[in-house]
Amino acid sequence: MNTDRKRCSKCGEEKALSEFYINTRLRDGYNGRCKTCCSAYGRAWHEANREKERARRKAWYEANREKVRAQAKAWGRANPEKKKAAARPWREANRERERSRGRAYYMANREKLRARNKAWREANPDKVRAWHEANREKVRAQVKARREANPDKERARWKAWYEANREKERARRKAWYEANREKECARNKAWREANREKVRAQVKARRDRKRDKVRAQARERYAVNRDAERLRHKRWQEANRDYTRDYTKQWRMRNRLIARVRRMWAKLEPRNDRSN
Numbered sequence: 001m002n003t004d005r006k007r008c009s010k011c012g013e014e015k016a017l018s019e020f021y022i023n024t025r026l027r028d029g030y031n032g033r034c035k036t037c038c039s040a041y042g043r044a045w046h047e048a049n050r051e052k053e054r055a056r057r058k059a060w061y062e063a064n065r066e067k068v069r070a071q072a073k074a075w076g077r078a079n080p081e082k083k084k085a086a087a088r089p090w091r092e093a094n095r096e097r098e099r100s101r102g103r104a105y106y107m108a109n110r111e112k113l114r115a116r117n118k119a120w121r122e123a124n125p126d127k128v129r130a131w132h133e134a135n136r137e138k139v140r141a142q143v144k145a146r147r148e149a150n151p152d153k154e155r156a157r158w159k160a161w162y163e164a165n166r167e168k169e170r171a172r173r174k175a176w177y178e179a180n181r182e183k184e185c186a187r188n189k190a191w192r193e194a195n196r197e198k199v200r201a202q203v204k205a206r207r208d209r210k211r212d213k214v215r216a217q218a219r220e221r222y223a224v225n226r227d228a229e230r231l232r233h234k235r236w237q238e239a240n241r242d243y244t245r246d247y248t249k250q251w252r253m254r255n256r257l258i259a260r261v262r263r264m265w266a267k268l269e270p271r272n273d274r275s276n
Contacts, residue, residue: 006030010037 007014009032020030021038031038046053061068076083091098106113121128132139147154162169177184192199207214222229237244 008032008034008037010034010041 005014005016006020006028008020011034013034015034017030019034019036021035022029023031026032033041
């Protein structure tokens, strides 16, 4: 008698013992039916008892929910690639359903998820930086779309963050500018050339807003440093003699013209009174 093989009680074929499930309750230690016949029987039974089996599994799951979750979580941590590969087809077939479920979960656990994500980013800055470098265009498109969809909300959020991190942001901007001075100067120059009228309007508006303040500051500075300011003004006039001469000449001509017009009006006023 060949002890390495056995005949299936269902299909009648003689197969190797590896083709049978182990069953310690039987004398030889193996099931009477082969694996193929057992699988066919199980599929047929499930098809005939679908609702009954579904209710049984649901009841068992409800009774062992924490145990199942712990096992699934442990398996997912031990087999991350297999988990992703197994879940990918279902997510592709149920994309909208998965998005709505994720959105609802996020809205219900917003603070918890934000704290967890923030802790992870702080613990993995290199990974965050590498991901942003690899997905630069995607990130820019997402940020741009969010800003365009929620301009007031984004402006308020950025303002609140800046007020809370003013010194940190100033230091970051200063460090970045020092490291990219030539690049930033070229970019600003190109933008000013392309938006000349806008720049002029901004400068004019800023001057109008700060005119009184600037004048008061200038008067205060002149009163404190009278001699130094006079010397500086004298040196500037000597360095810009031609400009000063032309400006003075134009100023005198303008004032002479104004005085002449005023004298003419003064002569005409008595005549107007007589005619009246």
